[in-house]
Amino acid sequence: MKxxxxxxxxxxxxxxxINGVYVGKKTDIxxxxxxxxxxxxxxxxxxxxxxxxxxxxxxxxxxQTANILYEGFQPIVIDDMAEYDxxxxxxxxxxxxEINPAYTEWTSGKISCPPGGEDxxxxxxxxxxxxxxxxxxxxxxxxxxxxVIMHGGAIxxxxxxxxxxxxxxxxxxxxxxxxxxxxxTPSLYHSRGIIEVYDYI
Numbered sequence: 001m002k003x004x005x006x007x008x009x010x011x012x013x014x015x016x017x018i019n020g021v022y023v024g025k026k027t028d029i030x031x032x033x034x035x036x037x038x039x040x041x042x043x044x045x046x047x048x049x050x051x052x053x054x055x056x057x058x059x060x061x062x063x064q065t066a067n068i069l070y071e072g073f074q075p076i077v078i079d080d081m082a083e084y085d086x087x088x089x090x091x092x093x094x095x096x097x098e099i100n101p102a103y104t105e106w107t108s109g110k111i112s113c114p115p116g117g118e119d120x121x122x123x124x125x126x127x128x129x130x131x132x133x134x135x136x137x138x139x140x141x142x143x144x145x146x147x148v149i150m151h152g153g154a155i156x157x158x159x160x161x162x163x164x165x166x167x168x169x170x171x172x173x174x175x176x177x178x179x180x181x182x183x184x185t186p187s188l189y190h191s192r193g194i195i196e197v198y199d200y201i
Contacts, residue, residue, distance in 0.1 A: 002186070004138050005145040006131075007049045008159075009179035009201060010152045011057075011065040012039040017176060022089045024117075024153075025082040031064045035176060039068045042177045048201065049145065049181060055134050056149040057081040065177070066149040075149070076137070080130030083151035087117025124161045127154050128193070135184055155179065163197050174200075 013035030016023035023029060031039070042048075048069055056066045056075040059082055066075040089097055089106075097103035105111045113119040127150075138146055152174065160169035163182065174180065181199040188194050 004184040007147045011061045013176040022086045024086040051145045051147045052143045053146040062149045078130045085118035087114035089114045
């Protein structure tokens with residue numbers, strides 16, 4: 001049976017990553033110089049998977065990562081793969097938000113989204129829809145292997161919702177420039193929405 005391989009790779013480091021700032025889909029920041037250097041070193045040290053196509057979140061930090069890791073490809077932008085919308089928490093650190101009662105309620109799971117932000121269930125549905133668009137495009141174009149440059153939070157939520165082995169979202173954390181390789185078996189994916197994680201990047 002034909003299968004499709006998709007390599008989910010987290011974008012390179014930004015100043016927000018270094019400073020612990022919540023930055024989601026509303027803040028389109030570039031990679032920081034250290035992030036660019038790290039990706040170039042990783043490209044030389046790691047055998048990134050060979051692919052036939054590269055897909056990316058619409059945000060600059062992902063598009064820059066795609067151009068560094070897969071130079072020569074024209075990335076296909078999938079808007080649904082953008083990062084979570086942190087609403088009023090955007091641009092702030094956990095330390096700055098500690099005194100905000102809504103932040104405590106959000107981190108403890110009492111509310112499903114930050115004020116003015118995205119409901120976590122809607123976020124999962126959105127990135128699952130983005131993955132489905134990628135799978136359909138691969139099938140239509142007879143692409144067997146692709147890379148998807150996306151966000152750490154999006155990778156965590158996507159895999160915790162539909163991947164085997166089953167793990168909590170926090171267990172799917174990966175450093176910048178790393179990720180997971182997943183296999184799509186059409187019968188399993190279309191009938192149960194399941195993808196299989198088979199390797200680390």
